[in-house]
Amino acid sequence: MAREIPTALAINEALAIAMASDPDVILMGEDVAGGGRREAEGTEEAGGIMGITRGLMTRFGPQRVLDTPISEMGLLGTAVGAALTGMRPVAELMFIDFLGVCLDPLLNQAAKLRYMFGGKACVPLTVRTVTGAGMQSAAQHSQSLYWITAGIPGLKTVIPSNAYDAKGLLLAAIRDDDPVIFCEPKGILFDSSDVPEEDYVIPIGKAAIAREGKDVTLVGMGATVKMALQAADKLAADGIDAEVLDLRSLAPLDEAAILASLEKTGRLVVVDEATPRCGIASDVAALCVDRGFDFLDAPVKRVTAPHTPVPFSSLLESAYMPSADKIVAAVRKLG
Amino acid sequence: MAREIPTALAINEALAIAMASDPDVILMGEDVAGGGRREAEGTEEAGGIMGITRGLMTRFGPQRVLDTPISEMGLLGTAVGAALTGMRPVAELMFIDFLGVCLDPLLNQAAKLRYMFGGKACVPLTVRTVTGAGMQSAAQHSQSLYWITAGIPGLKTVIPSNAYDAKGLLLAAIRDDDPVIFCEPKGILFDSSDVPEEDYVIPIGKAAIAREGKDVTLVGMGATVKMALQAADKLAADGIDAEVLDLRSLAPLDEAAILASLEKTGRLVVVDEATPRCGIASDVAALCVDRGFDFLDAPVKRVTAPHTPVPFSSLLESAYMPSADKIVAAVRKLG
């Protein structure tokens, strides 16, 4: 049975289902249990900075919901070691910006152990992490650094655009035998959509058509899918029928879906919250001009953040982020 | 007066010139002085794992050539703090693979301080780091992770393709008021070319035409420029006149030079030692299909490493790396 719940709750539900169905699934992270003097009366577990893991420690116990010190490198490295030896840890990296202090366990350990060991290692690790701007959290708490993890061979990276996908993608990530980075975009965390109560997975590596159209393809991911859909509505008013493709998975990238849509529309705009250099948007554009060359009727435009840090001022932050209007303007430029 | 010297020596020379001409320039890193029991007779400073900094401690003293513990995060963070307060540190990150343990001082500090402080901070830091495969050093010592630093707004990233450029780019990097990552590709470290003894700089942000041609543009960087030149020779035998563009600077990217060459040739292949996702090669291709769309006569091909870690076996490692033959094959595919 489906109810409308926010993405944050859908994530909580996915975690609960995964833990209930597999005793090897454990949660680790800063404040995931949420501290609190558990013995003391009248206190509640906080369940992480976004409250997403609230209730899980109470339900599954402190052995399976581990509050760690503020030690991201140690926490992720420990999670990799646990994954390598038979656990299925779900580690929380509070904000993806903190990759700066803990890239090695992902870059040089989780991503490479299977390969370096000739296929004889398995690292079923999931890393949940909040991404994106929009809350006036400034330059060190607002980045969309998933391009770093997507670029690393051996890792997978997924990003839901709504509550339904969040639940299914997270369950798929936890049950995947490879290390998966699960992004939780700020822009959709508190949006609601219909989510079944049951256990279901959304396959990693497959994009979804969020809106069918024939004139132009808008490729989005995470919070930009919503913007692309809004843009499509605006364009429809002008008689332009836009298809919206939701990548869902940044690595592996569903190249076939991108090319199929491009073949249909001949025009493509890719919309990404991240900065422009070395990102998913460039990869999509590069794919188009390589294997999609014959389908192209117009330049491929990228609507991304500018090549700057994220500013604090809400006015500047709005100017920084992609938007439906910017997408519409980009489509108009295609001529 | 120019002599033929290897890249490693050209780098040493640039460091010596920078230190002699500016007392604020200091070197920091693991083994940069090279340990050695300096008092004891009969011992010599090692000058880093590649011997590149040999002699500098003896000449400039241990106050300016600082051996650090194996603490990359502490070392780079300290270098950022020193740069912020008036020094001009040149820090050595032994291999770029170690970014995993020290990304934060670059990602969230060096890159962002000027911006976050409203323009009132200056971080004239240079980070020298060895990149690339080809020495059977396997998955954790052979990566070309410059796409990570190139993707971060606020950082600059340069990569020389020969000894002459290495000296001029490093002097420019050290004197630049922004943080610059200076890559030292294994593939060219011990190649020699003509290098003047004098002090000279090569401007950051400008590409160079390494070979003029009119039929196809081969874009290379670092060690792949050599491969592109070899490929151009092979193609010339078939009557294909290839232009080779040496990016020199990965961030800022010389978009004008890429577009100008594409306009001339109508065809472009970009060659990068790095893995394919979210890299410089995608950025170049994306630029072509955006602002260069009208110039394009063929798909843009990317010759990169595969989406895998670097294997140990020399046979597999050769298959992993780009080569002149792979470039030739890619050009042939353009039709």
Add this chain to the structure above:
Amino acid sequence: MGCVKRLRTAPFVGWALFSAAGSVNNPGMKLTKEQLLVNYRKMRMIRSFEEKLNELVNSGRLGGFLHLSIGQEAVAAGVCAHLSERDYVSTTHRGHGHCIAKGVRVKGMMAELFGRSTGLCKGKGGSMHIADMDQGMLGANGIVGAGIPLATGAALTCKLKKTGGVAVAFFGDGASNQGQFHEALNMASNWKLPALYVVENNGWGEFTPTEFVVPVRDIAVRADSYAMRSAIADGNDFFDVYEKAGEAIAAARAGEGPTLLECKTYRYMGHYVGDPLAYRPPGEVDRWKNEHDALTGFESRVKADGVIEDMELRRIDEEVVEELSAAVADAENDPVPAVEALYEDVYAKE
């Protein structure tokens, strides 16, 4: 095999360690009346500044994530009382107090928090990145632990340039679990840098009690790993902090290397403004407020010593409130940044 006993923080009683007050010397001996008033003013300013912020956010007039240091004022004031413009300070997400104590003007801070182009960072930094290079304030920092190597680098500059300056890193108990803490302290001790590492042990890291994640009672013991001097101060007692920081800073200036100074204190407010605080046992904060408040303690000490009269303090209180009201009014009327500012200040030359 030497089995070290695992000591855990006794809840709520960090400061009780100092209740004998034996470590507090007569303030009159060291500080002039003027200095006492300056420091009272700083502490009052920190508290009032942050109370104002709390009010502004809760009434929807101010956005962003704000972390208040109310309750911890004595640490900022006691340490910074020994610093001048040639000295450097780096701080954390909870850095307003350190800025104010280091001499940063509240007008520029307030404008920054309001995201105005007149802000210290032109509205681009906000609370977690307030900085003032002119005052040697190397910035708040949103990355826990990241300020520690920054101050270490500043100390290296002081040493190499022989400026006589010192660099102070303020950070929390939680930050002492970061690799950056370990790496930087080792280097600083090894190079005998003129640095001071001030760990404010306020009993919590976000929503997690320190004792849940740190198996030692005193963070100060970690100095031994680097053969570094250490000391523990009652972080809610200005005089104790003042004295111990003074010794450490004097040693640093004398070339004797860095010190790790642990200040036991307590965070009155939530982790951030808006924190529902459901994880905190009721009553915990009241004991600190009622029994060991930094401002109340200071006031009764100086009054008891007969140095200062109540009226003098109340006058300061009023001045502070006025200054803050003016700062808020100015900030609200100041211009917002032009959109082009978004693209500026990324690189030195654009």
Add this chain to the structure above:
Amino acid sequence: MGCVKRLRTAPFVGWALFSAAGSVNNPGMKLTKEQLLVNYRKMRMIRSFEEKLNELVNSGRLGGFLHLSIGQEAVAAGVCAHLSERDYVSTTHRGHGHCIAKGVRVKGMMAELFGRSTGLCKGKGGSMHIADMDQGMLGANGIVGAGIPLATGAALTCKLKKTGGVAVAFFGDGASNQGQFHEALNMASNWKLPALYVVENNGWGEFTPTEFVVPVRDIAVRADSYAMRSAIADGNDFFDVYEKAGEAIAAARAGEGPTLLECKTYRYMGHYVGDPLAYRPPGEVDRWKNEHDALTGFESRVKADGVIEDMELRRIDEEVVEELSAAVADAENDPVPAVEALYEDVYAKE
């Protein structure tokens, strides 16, 4: 303010700390003759294996970067003597010895070093990534310090799954300056994980003497930062390592949490094969070789005790040489990987 004295390593004499030998108990009491022979064999195998590698690289028959642990054999053997298959080990760039001591077969190791498809990692890992999950060997590691949290995670698995197993991280003095060391040890102690952290203090990190970059004499003191047990062993004395590691591992299995065990030892060879070694004072290595060699010491002890005769040891030496020759011959004849192998093993399902 407690000023900690800065102790520095007295050069060359790490082991002299133990010269009284008071800490070494009678091996006969604890180890059977068979066990003694097994451990002698391991140490001899480590040394001969690496001497063979040295020869192979120097004669151009073998490529890659190799880091030899010759001189440090007693640490690997003394610790691993307490481990079985349910236990885990992580190691470093200098990991051949730990692999051999943990029970990894040299045939598969040699094939790996030759980059053959029959190698333990199908030729894709090489010396810096040799692993054998079947033996609980979680891999050599090219990132200094990275094996420490991996072992910590393995210890967490042992604890949560109640396997009775322990996890051991071997690493160098240099690695103890990495943030990963600090973060992982804090977590392990806090959670009382069944782990053992073995720091092999061999006096050097690459070309830099440990005392240039570490301001404390004993790395073991760093355990106090985490309220962790610690011990110091003479790393060139198998029996001392055996005893202290045994105590620590027993404590770990009993749920008493982890230990930091520092083994004072020395690296005979260069940092890597090919290292010109110009930075090392002549004579330093000879003192260790002549006065405190792990194998010589073991041999004289067991002979003096009358447990084992010379002939028995020499027979082992010969068997080891033969096994190694066969391993090299096999490896040289084994097939190289197919080019397609390049693309395999990146993800679970391809």
